[in-house]
Amino acid sequence: MEPRLTVQLTLKAYDVLLPVATGFVEKTALTFGLGKKEALTLALATEEVFLYLCHISNPETELEIRCRSNAYCTATDFLFEAEGFQMKAFNLTAIPSFEDEASTQEAGLLIAARLVDRFNLQYVGKRLLLTFVKDKAYPEIGDLEPPVSMPLSRFFICRPDGEEIKAAVRMIRQYCRDRFNPPEVDFPGKVADIFASGELDAALAMDKAGHIGGALFWSRDVPEGVECIGPYIFHSESDPEMAVALLNHCMEEIARSGAAGLINRYSGTGLPTGYFESLGVLTFSRGDGTRVDVETSYRHLREDKGIAVWAHPDLAPFLESQYKKFVLPREIQWVTVEGEKKSSFSVLSAEMNRFGHWAVLRPLVYGEYAATVLADHVRLLEKEGFSSIFFEMDLKNAWQAHFTQGLLKNAFEPRLLIPYGGKGDLVVFQRRVQSEA
């Protein structure tokens, strides 16, 4: 695993320090392995955020900028006093306005959010932590022929090296192209880097001659669980126990990791019986306009000790049926609205996959106009051709439950309950397609 480095800069909110902030981020990003273009983009995003913070802050206020290295990306954190910060600029639907100085400054934030690949906002005490992530640029999968697929009657399970990972990814693209695959399979180099970073682990089924018969990947990017991708079996005449062996290997590796469960959204039809519980399906659109139902499966890795979750009463029928069906002990606490003040706006983040025509919305802030903000996002996404729109609600966070009514009003329906899919259980909503809505 490559070492992860963090470099930190603390400075006061004087705009004359702008070159220090942007220079720090650009040079650090270059040092961490981003290309020149990506490093400059991150520096431009930093410029917008820094100037905005200078505009709204007392100049003596300190703010912290932190760059974190990763094999496939660089993350830049901004930690600052939250007062006056207009988070609504991070909505995908925010429209830049240059009517006055304040609007112009907010437009800078909007530009910054569009420049990076991912961002996140969270409170750390009374301060805000804004994280921008910029990925390295990778070439799309080339014309290089993948290894030949052949039936393996005898095989062993092993942890691959970087070249074997890329070969396995090419085999997925070639031999499992009909399956619903994660977008990263178009970038073998990126998968190899994520693997090198330690965020992704993998097992291959190989024979002594070095032929690859199957693959399984797993990652810890779910807070309380592990997400596994596969198993992929590259030849239909391979030993039917290969999928079981790959899964057993994965579970043995993570058995004592403390993870609550194993989620599988990319199994195709490759899951052996008796290992997972089917949670339901999400519907995706293919490029040709046809639709495909993709199953999500799950299994606990440890005994369920029970947790409390927060939900809106409108979700009661769905939640109660799911908890009963999967025999999950949960204490459901219902959120209420009793005249208390809420934030003046709602903010969502959006993860988009243009090739797959899908987008996932996640709540960042709940406040006024939640239903309108949702409707605006849906309108924009559908206009841009995103035909599968999802919303993920973490039931550990009571405030997220307040989005329920807005979701139902905007033709979203709860499709899946993933135990421990977030910090607590995760409900995945999907917007019904226009003809249904």
Added chain:
Amino acid sequence: MISLFSPQKLLPRHIQTFEAYVPSRPDPELMKMYGCSRLFRLNNNENALGPPPEAQEVLRGFPPKAAALYPSGDAFYLRHALARKFNREPEQFLVGNGANEVIAFVIKAFCEQGDNIVTADKTFAVYEWVARFSGLEARLTPLRDFAFDDEAMLARMDERTKILFLCNPNNPTGTYWDRTRLCGFLDRVAGRAVVVVDEAYAEFVEARDYPNCMSLMETYPNLVVFRTFSKMYALAGLRIGYLAGATEVVDAIRRTCIVYSVNRLAQEAALAALPAEDHILSTRLMVREGKDYLHRELEELGLPFISGEGNFLMVRLPFSDTLAYRKLMTRGVMVRTMTAFRFPNYIRITISSMEAMEALVTALRVILT
């Protein structure tokens, strides 16, 4: 200054990646959550007969005022009783707050950064855990035929291997090494490392070729034996266990031992329990009957099982063990899931009273349909 205190920054790297073990909630809480009115605990290999009558007498008669007094810091009387029972010296015993604590004593005594321990992948997890959160490498060898693989363990040894942990009989498979195999292993280790034989379930073993490690310490001064009062003697709630070894080895381990960690009531109850041979015979009878019954029923249900020595057996289910746990809990039966033991889709069942065994079989029939 803007930076806030961050405990994460102070943690050693090996602790940053380590996740805390979250124990089960108390029975009443679990029963409330799963909606059952009674609960058969078949998850922790506890003894359904309870402590021996002599120990129960001590528990009933414990004067509340004695709780104000510190216990013997080194379990003086209990060590002397153990010495008499096993024909050793009191200095050859070290008593801890359950066997888990003595695992930590041994690792702390012998290992430093860069050292490693060797054990099996599918065995009691605490050897591996304590090593890992001590910043040590835990080298795990696969079981062979569900038993510890001596050749594989020897192959993983190097000059930084300080301790080899053998669980005999193995939890959860119930397999054991006989005297010949154990002595052959000790001969080949040849004093290069400490060999810990965890005999938590020794009192349940009826096989004649099971080794008597207490008698092997003179021949093999690197041999350390763990025993517990939690299983056969049913004092799990009081947390008391011990280790035994050659005087020189135990003297070394004692340097890392936390004195006064074993409470007075536990010491007195263990002292009373030690001579209780009738209790051992009664428990063995219950376990034998329970196993016979379960073997028949599991065969009839078509469920493969692994049953060896000890008061437990493992069953392979046609679906996830963790789902089985939840379903069985709603029927008032608590078992141990085996995914964390690296046996996905297996459950481990404590052999208990016939009432509990029948409740288990009834519940299994329901969840299998």
